[in-house]
Amino acid sequence: MPLLKEKDQQAVRERFAKELKNPVKIKFFFSQEDTSEETRITGELMDEIGGLSEGKLVVESIEGMDSEQARRLRVDKTPAIVIYGDGDERDNIRFFGLPAGHEFATLLHTLITVSNDYHVELPDALVEKVRAIDKPVKIQVFVTTSCPHCPPAVVVSHYFAMLNPMITSEMIEANQFDDLSRRYGVQSVPMTVINDGKQTFIGSRNPEEFFKAIEKAL
Amino acid sequence: MGHLDIGSIFKQESDVRGTYDCVIIGGGPGGLTAGIYAARGGLATLVLEKGVEGGTLNFTPVIENYPPYSSIVGMELAQKWAEHAEQVGVTILHEGVVEVSLLGGELTVKTDQGRTIAGKTIVISTGSSYRLLGLPSERRLAGKGVSYCALCDGAFFKNKKVAVVGGGSSAIDEALYLAQTAGSVTVIHRRDQLRAEKALADKAFQNPKIRFYWDTVVVDIEGEQSVESLLLENVKTKERTREPFDGVFIYVGLDPSSGCFKGVLDMTEDGFIIADPHTLETSVKRVFAVGDVRQKEVRQIVTAAADGAIAASFIIKKYF
Numbered sequence: 001m002p003l004l005k006e007k008d009q010q011a012v013r014e015r016f017a018k019e020l021k022n023p024v025k026i027k028f029f030f031s032q033e034d035t036s037e038e039t040r041i042t043g044e045l046m047d048e049i050g051g052l053s054e055g056k057l058v059v060e061s062i063e064g065m066d067s068e069q070a071r072r073l074r075v076d077k078t079p080a081i082v083i084y085g086d087g088d089e090r091d092n093i094r095f096f097g098l099p100a101g102h103e104f105a106t107l108l109h110t111l112i113t114v115s116n117d118y119h120v121e122l123p124d125a126l127v128e129k130v131r132a133i134d135k136p137v138k139i140q141v142f143v144t145t146s147c148p149h150c151p152p153a154v155v156v157s158h159y160f161a162m163l164n165p166m167i168t169s170e171m172i173e174a175n176q177f178d179d180l181s182r183r184y185g186v187q188s189v190p191m192t193v194i195n196d197g198k199q200t201f202i203g204s205r206n207p208e209e210f211f212k213a214i215e216k217a218l
Numbered sequence: 219m220g221h222l223d224i225g226s227i228f229k230q231e232s233d234v235r236g237t238y239d240c241v242i243i244g245g246g247p248g249g250l251t252a253g254i255y256a257a258r259g260g261l262a263t264l265v266l267e268k269g270v271e272g273g274t275l276n277f278t279p280v281i282e283n284y285p286p287y288s289s290i291v292g293m294e295l296a297q298k299w300a301e302h303a304e305q306v307g308v309t310i311l312h313e314g315v316v317e318v319s320l321l322g323g324e325l326t327v328k329t330d331q332g333r334t335i336a337g338k339t340i341v342i343s344t345g346s347s348y349r350l351l352g353l354p355s356e357r358r359l360a361g362k363g364v365s366y367c368a369l370c371d372g373a374f375f376k377n378k379k380v381a382v383v384g385g386g387s388s389a390i391d392e393a394l395y396l397a398q399t400a401g402s403v404t405v406i407h408r409r410d411q412l413r414a415e416k417a418l419a420d421k422a423f424q425n426p427k428i429r430f431y432w433d434t435v436v437v438d439i440e441g442e443q444s445v446e447s448l449l450l451e452n453v454k455t456k457e458r459t460r461e462p463f464d465g466v467f468i469y470v471g472l473d474p475s476s477g478c479f480k481g482v483l484d485m486t487e488d489g490f491i492i493a494d495p496h497t498l499e500t501s502v503k504r505v506f507a508v509g510d511v512r513q514k515e516v517r518q519i520v521t522a523a524a525d526g527a528i529a530a531s532f533i534i535k536k537y538f
Contacts, residue, residue, distance in 0.1 A: 003222040045222065102270065102293075104224035123332050145223075147370035148269060148276035148293075175373050187374045187444060187465070188361035202361035204269075206314070206330055 003045050013052045015108065020056040020115045023086035028061045029070055034078045038098040038176050042079035045098070049111075057111060058086070074168075077177065081107075085114050092161045097173025101145030106154045106171065113162065120159040122207050129211060130163045135218055137167045140193040142174040142186045152204040153190035159207070160214070167214075223293070234311055234333065238264040240533060241327060241337030243315050244475075246273025247519045248509025249343030250299045251526030253308040256341075259534040264337075265303065266329065268314030272296020273345050274510070275519065278388075279369055279395040283415065284519045295519075320482050320502045339504045339533045342479065342491060343526065346472035346510040346517075351383065355439040356468070363445025363465045368392040375465045377401040381448060383436055384469035390414040390422050392467055397427040404463070406431045408453055439466060474511045486513050497536075498529040504537065 002009065028046045030039050043061055050059035062069050065076060073082045073091040081095040093114065099107040113120060120127070139157045143150035154171045161169035174181040174189055184193050184200065192213070193200050199217040240256040242249045245267030256263040270276050278292035287295070304310065313329035318340075326336045348366045350356060356364055365371040372395060380400045382393040385407035397403045405422070410432045412419045422428050431450065437458065438449040447462045474489045484492045484501035490513040491500055498506045508525035510517045 001221075004224070005221045008221075008224055041222070100222050100224060102276075104222075105270075121331060144370055144373050146293075146373075147367065149367070149370060152269065181374075185362065185443065187363055188365050188367075188371045191361065 003041065003048055009048075009052060012049060012108065015112075016049075016053045016056065019112045020053060022115050022117065023055075024057050024111050024115045025084050025086060025089075026050065026057055026059045026111075027069065027073060027082040028059060029063075029065075029075045029078050029080040029082075030061065031064055031078050036079075036176070038173075039079040041100075042081070042098045045100075046081065049108075056115065079176075083110060083114055085118065090165055092165055092168040093158055094168070094170045096170055097176040098145070099171065099173075102148055102151050103143060103145050103154070103171065103173070106151045106158075109151075109155055110158050113159070118162040120162055122156075122159055122163075126207055126211060127163060130160050130167070133164050133166055133214070133218075135166065137214055137217070138195055139167065139169045139214070140172050140180075140184075141170065142172050142181060142184070142191045142193070143189050144174055147189050149204050150190040153192060153210075156205075156207050156210050157192065160211070223291075234264070234309065234335070235262070236334075237336040237338070238262045238309075239338050239538065240264070240341060240530070241325075241335055241339070242266065242341040242343060243318075243327065244273060244343035244345055244509070244511075245271045245300070245303075245310060246343055246345050246509060246522065247275065247299060248345075248522035248526045249273070249341065250303045250308070251523040252341045252343060252506075252508055252530040253303045253526070254306055255527050255530030256533065257303070257307040259530065259538070261530075261534065261538060263308045264335065265308055265310045266313055266315055266327065266335075267310060268312070268330070270296065271300035271303075271310055275299070277367060277369055278391060280391070281519065282417065315478060318478055318482070320479070320505050325504060339506065339537055341526075341529055341533075342476075342483075342500070342505065342507045342511060343509045343522075344475040344478075344511045346474050348469065349471040349473050351436060351468055351470060353436070353439060359439055359441055359445050362443065363441060363463075364439060365465065365467050366469075368395045368467055371465075371467075372396050372399060375400050378464035379462070380404070380465040380467060381406055381436075381463045382467045382469065383407075384471070385409060385412045385414060386469065386471070387414040387418055389469035390418045392469055393422055393428055394418070394425065396467065397425050400427070403428045404431060405429070406434050406436060406448075406450065408433065408435045436466070472510065472517075476511055483507070490514075496528075497532040498525055499532070506533065 050057045083093045084090045157169040161167045194217040199213045239261035240263045242265045245265045275292045275296040317328040381404045440447045476489045491507040493507040506529040509522035
């Protein structure tokens with residue numbers, strides 16, 4: 001049985017037909033040791049949305065953390081999804097955990113934005129500032145899939161990564177990675193952790209305020 | 219396994235115009251219903267929503283008083299509503315409004331993406347946001363055991379001991395939701411009975427995981443790194459007790475999201491926008507207020523929807 005309801009499949013298919021432009025690569029990582037339901041479903045979901053895209057989304061499932069691709073794309077836990085446009089392999093737009101619930105919208109929005117030449121919806125002045133960052137930045141946005149506040153936080157973080165390869169953006173489903181959540185004391189989502197805790201904040205901020213937190217973490 | 223739940227598949231809007239017949243600020247039940255009526259009435263209609271379509275619906279685990287659904291998940295109802303609006307031609311744009319200019323010849327709004335949009339009429343349906351208890355420790359421990367969203371954060375309190383502060387329908391909704399996973403839920407209410415709807419209250423009374431502290435207020439939230447205990451006071455006896463808790467969810471009421479309109483529209487002292495009860499037009503012509511943000515007696519999904527229908531119908535009749 002497909003994961004998405006008939007009606008949802010139709011909506012996704014129509015949206016892809018209308019809004020996907022260039023091909024997009026979806027690298028899905030799993031491992032034999034990880035037998036969780038979430039990982040299995042994430043893999044099925046990627047295949048399913050790939051099938052709704054008329055070939056525009058190219059899904060590849062990769063096993064093992066010690067695989068060559070996992071090392072190259074810096075994948076250290078599963079389930080993981082790394083997304084990039086055709087012909088420009090990059091590893092800085094990432095989802096860890098099953099992007100269901102409200103995060104499914106984030107996933108679709110990310111795929112469509114990547115497909116449209118990474119055209120982000122941010123004010124021009126901010127785009128320039130983000131592009132000017134010349135030091136590595138790691139942004140981890142902890143979410144739960146039932147959290148309505150969470151998608152905007154992930155979308156903005158992913159936008160930053162799309163604009164600048166120095167910035168790595170990760171959605172992290174807090175329940176599936178509870179060790180990591182505990183390390184940063186996540187008890188409320190969305191919680192954004194920049195450069196391993198140099199700056200953290202809770203809630204969705206507007207893009208300018210979000211960027212200020214990055215500047216402080218540098 | 220059943221189908222996967224997915225949220226609203228929010229859209230990237232490429233063809234936004236500069237002027238609309240009706241610009242609606244806020245995409246909850248009131249705003250979306252105004253949009254549906256306006257679009258069906260032939261008006262070019264835009265809904266601006268800074269978060270997820272459906273607004274507060276998305277924060278309600280289960281809704282049991284929006285007829286004829288005997289029980290529907292809030293997120294699902296939100297999606298249906300947005301789908302309906304889009305089907306009839308409403309454009310939904312995911313941008314927040316940072317500035318409005320309602321005086322003078324033209325009504326305009328400025329969005330957080332720097333876009334300026336003019337509306338021949340404007341409907342304000344910005345709703346409300348949760349009210350804080352107002353304790354200094356509440357801010358310090360926000361996100362560290364103090365939460366305002368059970369749906370978002372409930373998962374972090376699996377088998378833990380949590381408190382819910384408040385006695386209205388939202389508080390009891392959240393208590394019932396938390397009781398599914400938490401070890402125990404204590405409802406702390408300053409009165410000796412609930413304000414919540416009876417059907418909901420009865421469910422909570424029957425739930426073995428939920429207990430009630432009546433006539434009790436939270437005086438302080440204590441803890442270094444995260445919530446450790448609550449200092450409680452009985453309002454009748456003034457007796458104070460300290461009790462350990464892992465988390466506290468606060469639902470003590472709602473404040474209108476009307477800051478943008480202060481000084482421009484007539485409002486109550488609490489910030490609720492005053493609108494003509496028959497037409498929902500505010501003190502500024504061509505500007506309407508619907509749903510939770512306006513001064514009214516009953517704040518329900520069904521009354522917000524009714525407001526939307528009334529405002530849009532009047533707009534069509536009088537201005538187009």
